[in-house]
Amino acid sequence: MSTGSILQANDASAIVNTVKQVMHPLFDQTYLLQYLIKIQALYACIPPAAIQTLHEKLALTEAQIKSVISFYSFLSIDYQGKYRILFSDNITDRMAGNQSLFHQLSEAIKGADASIDFTSCTGLCDQGPAMLVNGHAINRLDTQRINDIAQLVNNNESLTNWPDNLFKIEDNIRRGDIQLNARAGDGSGIKNAMNLGYQKTLQILQNSGLRGRGGAGFTTAKKWQLCKQSEAVQRYVVCNADEGEPGTFKDRVLFNSSAHSVIEGMTICAYVIGAQKGFIYLRGEYLYLxxxxxxVLQRRREAGLLGQKILGKLNFKFDIEVHLGAGAYICGEESALIESLEGKRGMPRIRPPFPVTEGYKNQPTVVNNVETFWSVSRILLKGSNWFNKLGTKESTGTRLLSISGDCERPGIYEYPFGVTLQKIVEDCGGIETQAVQMAGAAGNTVLARDFDHQVSFEDLSTGGSFILIGGNRNLLDMLTNFADFFKHESCGFCTPCRVGTSLIADTLHRFEKGQGCSGDLQHLKKVLKLMQKSSFCGLGSSAPTAFLNVLENSPDVFDCGMSVESAEIYFDLNAATAEYKKITEPGEKGI
Ligand SMILES: Cc1cc2nc3c(=O)[nH]c(=O)nc-3n(C[C@H](O)[C@H](O)[C@H](O)COP(=O)(O)O)c2cc1C
Ligand code: SF4
Known part of the structure; x- marks a missing residue:
């Protein structure tokens, strides 16, 4: 928990001293983002004197530092107030009424030393609507909670004195009788790997059929082997806990309930590839973890499971640091994540080379999802046969699903791959489910008539997000929410994605106002296909999926937003020229 008090940013010499303390003892460029996050928490902004000190001590230009600040939505040069309130704005928050609560709180704290805004999904979709106050998550918002929060803000109450129950986050594990039930993480998996040696350990992983759980499904053993084979001064292990895909929250739960297992998986990876250093890249929204x-890391060092001479083996040393993100979805993409770990803007790199050969500091780096490492710890305990008997031929093991939206029992569900959507919808108590949004905003929108499909890499793949859309919802609202999300999260580097995401959002907002037309839809389809083909990274190429699914499988969804069906492109001349008219027409404001 933060101290709750914000330092005054008007004494430059005090700022210089504070910033030096923040950097002490590293004074290392690659920690720039971590320093900035700490400075932002202390001052509710990055003051000019802080930028000047970072510039002098890190040999970075002020422009470089400012460009990093401007990239991350949790950092700002402008003062954000003693309380920075960010409402989570995923479609599930909207379904649960976040908009009216936002307006209620905005009105109630007018004049307070606070700022209030929306942010992308905070990973609390099973217990939304949610918000962050100075980075700390508060869930299950309702009018009563909003009144309480308004009172605390208006009374200028230090965040450390806010009632604990406001910050209580639940795990909500609803179904977990396979891997979630298997106890691991006490060092036995590392011991087994060390007894087997790295080659046999790799063989076990290969036999298990484990594929990455971060989305693309790359074979884990193959990834580790490629890294092991690459020329290196150092090798690195990175756990991708950026979990920014709207609707996904399984990694949050794994870290809360099974952090030892995830870290054990990372340590086994370090043993196999010969790494001495690892990072957990934790999204800023999970500050509370x-x-x-x-x-947990400290306890493992004390137990001889991390640090020097792990389990007494002289030449096996490995340690892990946690780095925080600062509100940028693109940092989940592995090469952008590595840039961010190096303290820079989280822009995707040109690939190849891939991180396994040139990753962190251009050294071979394994980047795996939290769930992938967690499964490794279990496979090394229970064996590859146990694992590959679960699931399907090409998708072995189980999948953790983060289930939210219109259902009676949202939360975490573990299923062997191959489970049908129908079974999942029944288990979680779907309410008149018309569609399921798989894999977050970037995934497939599957209509009820297709619920006989299976969750698997060979059929319907998901990074873990599973949002149910009830019969009384308008799919257009969901698409508009996704369009805003992508427009906000596009890093802007390549034209198809930067311009495409803006065009999608503009078009859908026209439909939202009832000003769309069929010409818009034809144009939209062209833009979406172009983005799929020519975007630089996975964000731009996967963003069109849901829009194309709905356009192709359920085009009537757009009917309610149409007004001039025959027009090529709707253009309201009066609305477009209203501002100019005000100036040029005679009258109070005219000339
Ligand atoms: C826009 C974008 C966001 C991503 N976000 C995540 C994420 O939050 N977590 C994750 O593990 N992988 C994410 N990925 C996939 C990673 O690039 C990478 O494939 C993954 O971390 C590899 O781990 P795995 O082999 O264990 O799946 C994202 C990819 C893209 C294109
Ligand atoms: S597709 Fe292009 S603009 Fe979009 S996030 Fe990737 S690099 Fe950035």
């Missing part, structure tokens, strides 16, 4: 993770 930071203390817990650092605690």
């Amino acid at each position: 930071l203390e817990h993770l650092n605690d």
Whole structure:
């Protein structure tokens, strides 16, 4: 928990000293983002004197530092107030009424030393609507909670004195009788790997058929082997806990309930590839897990499971640091994540080379999802046969699903791959489900008539997000929410994605106002196909999926937003020239 008090940013020499303390003892460029996050928490902004000090001590230009600040939505040069309130704005938050609560709180804290805005999904979709106050998550918002929060803000109450129950986050594990039930993480998996040696350990992973759980489904053993084979001064292990895909929250739960297992998986990876250093890249929205993770890491060092001479083996040393993200979805993409770990803007790199050969500091790096490492710890305990008997031929093991939206029992569900959507919808108590949004905003929109499909890499793949859309919802609202999300999260580097995401959002907002036309839809389709083909990274190429699914399988969804069906492109001349008319027409404001 933060101290709750914000330092005054008007004494330059005090700022210089504070910033030096923040950097002490590293004074290392690659920690720039971590320094900035700490400075932002202390001052509710990055003051000019802080930028000047970072520039002098890190040999970076002020322009470089400012460009990093401007990239991350949780950092700002402008003062954000003693309380920075960010409402989560996923479609599930909207379904649960976040918009009216936002307006209620905005009105109630007018004049307070606070700022209030929306942010992308905060990973609390099973217990939304949610918000962050100075980075700390508060869930299950309702009018009563909003009144309480308004009172605390208006009374200028330090965040450390806010009632604990406001910050209580639940795991909501609803179905977990396979891997979630298998106890691991006490060092036995590392011991087994060390007894087997790295080649046999790789063989076990290969036999298990484990594929990455971060989305693309790359074979884990193959990834580790490629890294092991690459020329290196150092090798690195990175756990991707950016979990920014709207609707996904399984990694949050794994870290809260099974952090030892995830870290054990990372340590086994370090043993196999010969790494001495690892990172957990934790999304800034999960700040509340930071203390817990650092605690677990320390306990493992004390138990001889991390640090020097792991389990007494002289030449096996490995340690892990947690780095925080700062509100940028693109940093989940592995090469952007590595840039961010190096303290830079999280822009995707040109690939190849891939991180396995040139990753962190251009050294071979394994980047795996939290769930992937967690499964490794279990496979090394229970064997590859146990694992590959679960699931399907090409998708072995189980999948953790983060289930939210219109259902009676949202939360975490573990299923062997191959489970049908129908079974999942029944288990979680779907309410008149018309569609399921798989894999977050970038995934497929599957209509009820297709619920006999299976969750698997060979049929319908998901990074873990599973949002149910009830019969009384308008799919157009969901698409408009996704369009805003992508427009906000596009890093802007390549034209198809930067311009395409803006065009999608503009078009859908026209439909939202009832000003769309069929010409718009034809144009939209062209833009979406172009984005799929020519975007630089996975964000731009996967963003069109849901829009194309609905356009192709359920085009009537757009009917309610049409007004001039025959027109090529709807253009309201009066609306477009209203501002100019005000100036040029005679009258109070005219000339
Ligand atoms: C826009 C974008 C966001 C991503 N976000 C995540 C994420 O939050 N977590 C994750 O593990 N992988 C994410 N990925 C996939 C990663 O690039 C990478 O494939 C993954 O971390 C590899 O781990 P795995 O082999 O264990 O799946 C994202 C990819 C893209 C294009
Ligand atoms: S597709 Fe292009 S603009 Fe979009 S996030 Fe990737 S690099 Fe950035």
